[in-house]
Amino acid sequence: xxxxxxxxxxxxxxxxxxxxxxxxxxxxxxxxxxxxxxxxxxxxxxxxxxxxxxxxxxxxxxxxxxxxxxxxxxxxxxxxxxxxxxxxxxxxxxxxxxxxxxxxxxxxxxxxxxxxxxxxxxxxxxxxxxxxxxxxxxxxxxxxxxxxxxxxxxxxxxxxxxxxxxxxxxxxxxxxxxxxxxxxxxxxxxxxxxxxxxxxxxxxxxxxxxxxxxxxxxxxxxxxxxxxxxxxxxxxxxxxxxxxxxxxxxxxxxxxxxxxxxxxxxxxxxxxxxxxxxxxxxxxxxxxxxxxxxxxxxxxxxxxxxxxxxxxxxxxxxxxxxxxx
Amino acid sequence: xxxxxxxxxxxxxxxxxxxxxxxxxxxxxxxxxxxxxxxxxxxxxxxxxxxxxxxxxxxxxxxxxxxxxxxxxxxxxxxxxxxxxxxxxxxxxxxxxxxxxxxxxxxxxxxxxxxxxxxxxxxxxxxxxxxxxxxxxxxxxxxxxxxxxxxxxxxxxxxxxxxxxxxxxxxxxxxxxxxxxxxxxxxxxxxxxxxxxxxxxxxxxxxxxxxxxxxxxxxxxxxxxxxxxxxxxxxxxxxxxxxxxxxxxxxxxxxxxxxxxxxxxxxxxxxxxxxxxxxxxxxxxxxxxxxxxxxxxxxxxxxxxxxxxxxxxxxxxxxxxxxxxxxxxxxxxxxxxxx
Numbered sequence: 001x002x003x004x005x006x007x008x009x010x011x012x013x014x015x016x017x018x019x020x021x022x023x024x025x026x027x028x029x030x031x032x033x034x035x036x037x038x039x040x041x042x043x044x045x046x047x048x049x050x051x052x053x054x055x056x057x058x059x060x061x062x063x064x065x066x067x068x069x070x071x072x073x074x075x076x077x078x079x080x081x082x083x084x085x086x087x088x089x090x091x092x093x094x095x096x097x098x099x100x101x102x103x104x105x106x107x108x109x110x111x112x113x114x115x116x117x118x119x120x121x122x123x124x125x126x127x128x129x130x131x132x133x134x135x136x137x138x139x140x141x142x143x144x145x146x147x148x149x150x151x152x153x154x155x156x157x158x159x160x161x162x163x164x165x166x167x168x169x170x171x172x173x174x175x176x177x178x179x180x181x182x183x184x185x186x187x188x189x190x191x192x193x194x195x196x197x198x199x200x201x202x203x204x205x206x207x208x209x210x211x212x213x214x215x216x217x218x219x220x221x222x223x224x225x226x227x228x229x230x231x232x233x234x235x236x237x238x239x240x241x242x243x244x245x246x247x248x249x250x251x252x253x254x255x256x257x258x259x260x261x262x263x264x265x266x267x268x269x270x271x272x273x274x275x276x277x278x279x280x281x282x283x284x285x286x287x288x289x290x291x292x293x294x295x296x297x298x299x300x301x302x303x304x305x306x307x308x309x310x311x312x313x314x315x316x317x318x319x320x321x322x323x324x325x
Numbered sequence: 326x327x328x329x330x331x332x333x334x335x336x337x338x339x340x341x342x343x344x345x346x347x348x349x350x351x352x353x354x355x356x357x358x359x360x361x362x363x364x365x366x367x368x369x370x371x372x373x374x375x376x377x378x379x380x381x382x383x384x385x386x387x388x389x390x391x392x393x394x395x396x397x398x399x400x401x402x403x404x405x406x407x408x409x410x411x412x413x414x415x416x417x418x419x420x421x422x423x424x425x426x427x428x429x430x431x432x433x434x435x436x437x438x439x440x441x442x443x444x445x446x447x448x449x450x451x452x453x454x455x456x457x458x459x460x461x462x463x464x465x466x467x468x469x470x471x472x473x474x475x476x477x478x479x480x481x482x483x484x485x486x487x488x489x490x491x492x493x494x495x496x497x498x499x500x501x502x503x504x505x506x507x508x509x510x511x512x513x514x515x516x517x518x519x520x521x522x523x524x525x526x527x528x529x530x531x532x533x534x535x536x537x538x539x540x541x542x543x544x545x546x547x548x549x550x551x552x553x554x555x556x557x558x559x560x561x562x563x564x565x566x567x568x569x570x571x572x573x574x575x576x577x578x579x580x581x582x583x584x585x586x587x588x589x590x591x592x593x594x595x596x597x598x599x600x601x602x603x604x605x606x607x608x609x610x611x612x613x614x615x616x617x618x619x620x621x622x623x624x625x626x627x628x629x630x631x632x633x634x635x636x637x638x639x640x641x642x643x644x645x646x647x648x649x650x651x652x653x654x655x656x657x658x659x660x661x662x663x664x
Contacts, residue, residue, distance in 0.1 A: 259570045
């Protein structure tokens with residue numbers, strides 16, 4: 001009993017000594033800010049969930065009123081949502097960079113005039129000097145292609161299908177550009193195939209398209225999906241329905257999911273790039289608070305660079321189940 | 326009414342008056358075209374097996390939507406019902422190892438959602454296009470909340486009895502395609518041989534007349550939306566069994582393709598007439614176009630352009646084969662030729 005009393009007394013003394021510090025910390029933590037946050041895709045999809053969880057965790061810690069916006073990766077909608085967010089006069093907005101710097105200029109000017117902090121997420125807005133948390137998408141595309149070549153032992157003269165976005169400004173366009181440039185440099189022939197809007201929303205619809213492509217082009221050595229977790233997750237279905245054995249066609253893509261893990265375990269998916277979207281959720285909220293309260297701006301963090309192969313699949317599986325990876 | 330066409334004068338025209346023959350011919354012509362442009366893919370069997378594995382969910386939804394359109398209504402909420410049923414099925418399988426009970430629960434969920442859709446349309450008096458658009462967001466939002474936005478993967482369901490029965494393979498043929506055809510037969514019988522179908526045709530053709538002949542409009546509409554919910558849920562289970570995954574956007578990619586399948590199949594946008602066989606081939610055409618074009622070497626930005634072109638040509642051919650006078654341009658040309 002005496003020991004417990006001593007412990008409580010000690011804690012009380014420590015609290016009194018630390019009181020000024022605690023008070024300052026409480027002020028920093030209890031931000032009382034409202035932040036509009038563009039999550040990019042659709043609620044809960046494989047490329048969005050971890051970002052949502054990260055943002056919510058940061059908002060809880062920093063006591064931020066977090067307003068989530070989902071654009072289904074539509075750059076036009078992202079601009080509209082940024083304008084809607086500014087109209088609500090929050091303390092900060094976190095925007096996706098997919099529309100491009102020119103398209104976002106008026107939005108950024110308006111936010112600056114209103115004293116609203118802007119943080120960029122997932123896709124950079126070059127030349128703005130704003131805090132950015134995400135991949136170097138172009139570099140990620142190059143990384144994905146290099147990993148595919150390395151793990152799939154691709155060589156000059158091999159034929160590759162790149163199934164992605166080739167329209168400037170679309171989600172994944174920079175990734176596709178980076179990937180195809182590496183293939184060009186290495187002398188590997190590739191076919192760029194634009195994914196449909198329907199397949200982006202419901203990846204199962206991409207299966208017969210890719211099966212038909214493999215049937216028509218049986219000498220295809222690899223399929224690279226630069227930037228879509230859902231389509232990456234159905235690559236094993238594609239190979240199975242095309243009658244291919246695990247590893248017969250090298251496949252690679254983006255964003256770790258439960259299905260992608262199974263595909264890697266079964267040997268149908270070779271490499272999956274991980275952009276750690278949880279960080280893309282958590283860090284922008286923290287950066288917005290730091291900038292609003294202390295003027296700390298211009299922060300940059302490359303959240304990616306990791307990847308999933310059969311060598312590390314078990315270690316990452318548990319985190320994926322919780323939506324963190 | 327749709328079935329009151331007068332007897333055609335020549336046997337070829339008579340043949341194409343049989344439901345679905347014209348759109349079936351369009352489908353066959355499309356397959357022949359792709360066999361010529363992409364022989365490696367379309368002279369083999371795998372690509373067809375792939376279609377048979379992926380077409381059933383949108384086809385089953387399109388069959389339900391055909392009945393809805395026949396009654397002069399629209400249901401845009403089906404993607405969210407698909408997602409909800411998929412979630413219920415996955416969750417019950419993953420958490421409690423339920424299979425058949427999970428199927429029943431998913432179907433009940435969709436049925437209840439459809440019933441509520443029917444109540445919103447009939448009891449709140451909101452036009453179904455708007456009401457179901459609202460319900461698309463409402464149900465979609467709810468399933469995201471309930472699932473906490475997470476995806477669920479159930480890869481180990483492959484090999485279980487329910488997977489073998491509903492989405493296994495007989496030889497190389499995906500079983501789900503046979504189930505979808507069975508659903509088509511049932512929906513055809515409902516529309517053409519059952520009082521409920523007759524009521525829907527009356528309602529879609531002329532609401533006032535339907536009331537005069539004593540059809541309980543609200544009751545029939547609630548039954549209609551309930552059936553649509555059930556079929557959407559069934560599609561959700563088939564989708565889940567094929568992909569062994571639930572994610573909150575499941576079904577969203579079907580929104581336009583399903584609507585396209587119904588109208589390509591020849592069902593009247595004005596209600597009062599519907600072609601179930603046409604919808605079956607409409608769903609197949611929608612599924613085959615992109616894959617066929619890609620296999621034919623149409624890549625890059627041209628794919629979508631050609632998809633649109635093939636859509637327009639398919640619909641026009643369907644109408645022209647059935648009755649050339651249905652196409653104004655052909656009617657004018659024929660008229661000039663006669664003069």
